[in-house]
Amino acid sequence: MSKLYQKDIISLVPDNSRVLDLGCAKGDLLYNLKKFKHIHAVGVDISTENVCQSISKGISTIQGNIDEGLSFYDDKSFDVVILSQTLQVVRNPLKLLQELLRIGKMAIIIVPNFGHWRLRSQIFFKGRMPKNKTLQYEWYNTPNIHLASIKDFEDLFAKNDINILEKKLYLSNGSPLKWHWAGNLLSEIALFVIKK
Amino acid sequence: MxxxxxxxxxxxxxxxxxxxxxxxxxxxxxxxxxxxxxxxxxxxxxxxxxxxxxxxxxxxxxxxxxxxxxxxxxxxxxxxxxxxxxxxxxxxxxxxxxxxxxxxxxxxxxxxxxxxxxxxxxxxxxxxxxxxxxxxxxxxxxxxxxxxxxxxxxxxxxxxxxxxxxxxxxxxxxxxxxxxxAQSIAFNQVGRNAIMSDNYWNKGLYYDKKNIPLQGLAIARMIGHITYLSQEAMHRKFGRRLQDKKDLEYEFGTDFEVESYLKYQGTRFIKTFDANSYLYLTKAMDYFxxxxxxxxxxxxxxxxxxxxxxxxxxxxxxxxxxxxxxxxxxxxxxxxxxxxxxxxxxxxxxxxxxxxxxxxxxxxxxxxxx
Known part of the structure; x- marks a missing residue:
């Protein structure tokens, strides 16, 4: 995860809050949140290797598959639920979003923007499924099965009465994009803070 | 080491x-x-x-x-x-x-x-x-x-x-x-039955006898061992390989490696374990x-x-x-x-x-x- 937007996430999470990171990888974000924001951290990851690494950083970590459901988490049992670069790989993104907002008082999601100009131009000029640093797989082996642009995400939020509390856009190197008006064209990654 | x-x-x-x-x-x-x-x-x-x-x-x-x-x-x-x-x-x-x-x-x-x-x-x-x-x-x-x-x-x-x-x-x-x-309790019960139906078990009074319920305890252990392994592990370890022979014997002895393994586990166990303890401990597990x-x-x-x-x-x-x-x-x-x-x-x-x-x-x- 880029250090730049990790810094933004840390600044968005309130002190001493209960934070659930779905797809926590090796637990680095939660480790830093614990260090700087003294949060009560819970991580979830599908890989044994990641779970081991995360536990060895002192993070309570549960091995699990997000696609198999989150029903055992109580309503509003977390202040913040984080879902970083994961929404596009799950089978039912809308259901997951609704679950995030049931479990958490708010959610921070980080998603790749399929509306980025380079991706658009690849499909336009080459006529082939586009790839970039964030989306580097071939179409037949990609875990990214639900790709969308920033405008698509915003439509989905609006249709489902999900409020956007904050939106941050980044270039591929993780540095912030200044021209928000052209976000759907110029940013590669978007961060939304959402609430229901 | x-x-x-x-x-x-x-x-x-x-x-x-x-x-x-x-x-x-x-x-x-x-x-x-x-x-x-x-x-x-x-x-x-x-x-x-x-x-x-x-x-x-x-x-x-x-x-x-x-x-x-x-x-x-x-x-x-x-x-x-x-x-x-x-x-x-x-x-x-x-x-x-x-x-x-x-x-x-x-x-x-x-x-x-x-x-x-x-x-x-x-x-x-x-x-x-x-x-x-x-x-x-x-x-x-x-x-x-x-x-x-x-x-x-x-x-x-x-x-x-x-x-x-x-x-x-x-x-x-x-x-x-x-x-x-229920499945695990059932396996425990079969193990206990094996012990208790051994004639030498004698309602648990066998400590001063020449013959003790070794056969029953061995069977209990063999059942236990099957439940401790998995289908894949058994297949990997033994498959359908024969034990020290090239052809099936058409007798009720030991043809397959897996039979020999279970026999070995059973025999090894009875040298060091007490049949009554097996009854008490498995019952304690069932009650938990x-x-x-x-x-x-x-x-x-x-x-x-x-x-x-x-x-x-x-x-x-x-x-x-x-x-x-x-x-x-x-x-x-x-x-x-x-x-x-x-x-x-x-x-x-x-x-x-x-x-x-x-x-x-x-x-x-x-x-x-x-």
Whole structure:
């Protein structure tokens, strides 16, 4: 995860809050949140290797598959639920979003923007499924099965009465994009803070 | 190669009676235990290790220089290992009702001066824990760093954490459950039936006889062994290979390798285990039910104060992963600090005795932050 937007996430999470990171990888974000924001951290990851690494950083970590459901988490049992670069790989993104907002008082999601100009131009000029640093797989082996642009995400939020509390856009190197008006064209990654 | 070297088993005799959950009391009883590493000044570095059904206090090292057989979890205990004896003092005791130095049905009944047999009172997992608590007091340990156990040992860990929540900082429960499934109870019952239908069992009174219920105990162990493995592991280990022969014999002897393996396991077991202990311990496992004892699993887990690490194995069908997840979910509902890993392996229930990784990394990483 880029250090730049990790810094933004840390600044968005309130002190001493209960934070659930779905797809926590090796637990680095939660480790830093614990260090700087003294949060009560819970991580979830599908890989044994990641779970081991995360536990060895002192993070309570549960091995699990997000696609198999989150029903055992109580309503509003977390202040913040984080879902970083994961929404596009799950089978039912809308259901997951609704679950995030049931479990958490708010959610921070980080998603790749399929509306980025380079991706658009690849499909336009080459006529082939586009790839970039964030989306580097071939179409037949990609875990990214639900790709969308920033405008698509915003439509989905609006249709489902999900409020956007904050939106941050980044270039591929993780540095912030200044021209928000052209976000759907110029940013590669978007961060939304959402609430229901 | 063992890092522990030669260890000396110890025994503590208790003068005071042990009150059991059945209402009966046990007098003149004893616990056998072993210790690896040493306690720090404040006695806060103790890892209390609890063995499974057929285990004993001999968890690591050997009993003399010539001893070829190492303790049952030697791969995990020693300097630099998962339970690092440079840091921790690991203590393992034989459970109540067993036959490896702690009082059980083969021990002498002080009232009759003969082995108890079936006069030994029924014991529950809670009684095993209560007996261990007496040893904890004798050893003057204020609080455990961690209590660890697998299978029947894991049941005791959960009971410890619920019964004495202030006496440990963390628990590790491996391949265990808060209650056995009907299927597991059924297997235990078949094992007990094998023993009790052996003519030499003689209603548990066989200790002074020439013939003892070895056949029944061997069959019980063979059934047990099938449940400890998995379909894949059995296929990988034995397939349909024949034992020391090229063709089928068309007799009821041993044709296949897997038959020979089970026979070997059964024969090995009867040399060191007592048939009555097998009856008592499997019954204690069947009776264990935290939901029933406390109203619900959530209520039971609400009592726990320590950090928990729950580990299951994907191919374990005797103590399936879902049963571990039930514990994890109940702990989460109660807002407890819990970690969970479902280790992918084809070795079945016995995985905790076989594969070092990622079990070692998991436990080590967890213990570092207790």
């Amino acid at each position: 063992s890092g522990i070297g030669v260890v000396k088993p110890q025994t503590h005799f208790f003068q005071e009676e042990l009150q059991l959950e059945s209402g009966e009391v046990l007098s003149d009883w004893q616990i056998s235990y072993e210790m690896y590493g040493s306690m720090n000044e404040s006695r806060t570095n103790v890892i209390w290790l609890i063995h499974a059904l057929s285990g004993d206090a001999h968890a690591a090292g050997k009993h003399n220089e010539e001893d070829k057989k190492l303790g049952w979890w030697d791969m995990m205990i020693g300097p630099g290992k998962a339970l690092d004896t440079n840091i921790y003092c690991v203590i393992c005791s034989n459970v109540l009702g067993s036959c490896k130095g702690t009082t059980g049905p083969s021990s002498i009944n002080p009232k009759t001066q003969k082995p108890y047999g079936l006069d030994f009172p029924m014991i529950k997992i809670g009684d095993m824990v209560q007996a261990q608590k007496c040893l904890m007091d004798v050893l003057n340990i204020p609080k455990f760093h961690t209590v660890i156990g697998a299978s029947m040992g894991g049941m005791q860990v959960l009971e410890w954490a619920v019964r004495f929540p202030d006496l440990m900082s963390s628990i590790i429960v491996i391949a265990s459950t808060s209650k056995l499934s 039910d935290l939901s029933n004892d406390h109203g619900s699993l959530d209520k039971a887990m609400s009592l726990i104060k320590s950090k928990s690490l729950i580990i299951s194995f994907t191919s374990d069908w005797l103590f399936p992963s879902e049963q571990s997840l039930d514990i994890v979910h109940a702990l989460m509902h109660q807002g407890k600090e819990v970690s969970f890993c479902d280790i992918e392996t084809d070795c079945g229930h016995d995985s905790f005795l076989i594969s070092e990784e990622p079990l070692t990394s998991l436990m080590k990483g967890f213990l570092d932050h207790v």
